[in-house]
Amino acid sequence: MYLNASTPTVQLASATTTSFDSYNITITLTERQRVDVVQISGTPGGVGTNTVLRVTEHSFRDIAQNFNQQAQDVVLVETPDTTPPVPLNARIHYGTGVVMFNTSEILDVTPTTVLELTLLALRNDTTTTLERDRQFGFQTSDVIDLTGSTITAYDDTRTVFQLTELQRVHALAFSGTKGGDGTAGYFILEPNALRDVALNRNPTRYALMLVEEEDR
Numbered sequence: 642m643y644l645n646a647s648t649p650t651v652q653l654a655s656a657t658t659t660s661f662d663s664y665n666i667t668i669t670l671t672e673r674q675r676v677d678v679v680q681i682s683g684t685p686g687g688v689g690t691n692t693v694l695r696v697t698e699h700s701f702r703d704i705a706q707n708f709n710q711q712a713q714d715v716v717l718v719e720t721p722d723t724t725p726p727v728p729l730n731a732r733i734h735y736g737t738g739v740v741m742f743n744t745s746e747i748l749d750v751t752p753t754t755v756l757e758l759t760l761l762a763l764r765n766d767t768t769t770t771l772e773r774d775r776q777f778g779f780q781t782s783d784v785i786d787l788t789g790s791t792i793t794a795y796d797d798t799r800t801v802f803q804l805t806e807l808q809r810v811h812a813l814a815f816s817g818t819k820g821g822d823g824t825a826g827y828f829i830l831e832p833n834a835l836r837d838v839a840l841n842r843n844p845t846r847y848a849l850m851l852v853e854e855e856d857r
């Protein structure tokens with residue numbers, strides 16, 4: 642079987658199916674297949690026309706082992722993805738300045754401007770009420786946005802970006818690692834910082850304690 646909207650197509654080879662005999666079959670796509678299909682669908686994030694399921698000949702058989710003889714196209718009834726992406730955890734390497742974070746589903750970071758760097762931050766604590774500037778030195782200043790960071794342009798459940806050198810040393814100064822203040826920093830995601838492939842943005846703010854690797 643293939644999912645097809647003229648072109649391109651998504652093959653269903655690694656999807657899973659229900660394993661009992663029935664009039665109905667449920668096919669569960671992998672996350673990669675799901676986002677590929679969203680992008681050729683009639684739902685938000687797609688091309689605007691409904692996806693077609695192409696059932697090729699000999700895809701399935703009845704109890705008497707008779708295969709279906711002819712290929713057939715079935716226009717799918719589509720339910721849009723309305724679930725916003727959720728950030729799960731974040732990791733920083735203070736030696737390289739690379740930050741990685743995982744999300745509940747594949748994020749859209751192509752083009753990289755979809756990820757809103759002005760709505761991402763690295764802070765010493767979870768609150769925004771105290772916005773610390775640089776007057777007391779590195780150790781009391783937050784990285785209030787990540788403008789200037791370089792995102793790896795690949796849609797995935799793990800998103801990777803490279804801090805600027807200034808962002809790296811500021812974050813290091815309030816970290817729980819060598820050269821820091823003894824407690825881990827936080828990766829802050831303000832509302833609308835993230836977008837999934839179906840154009841849903843995160844409606845709430847998240848503050849994730851960083852898993853930190855020291856600069857050695």
Ligand SMILES: [Ca+2]
Binds near residue numbers: 726746
């Ligand atoms: Ca979603």
Ligand SMILES: [Ca+2]
Binds near residue numbers: 815823826
């Ligand atoms: Ca700290």
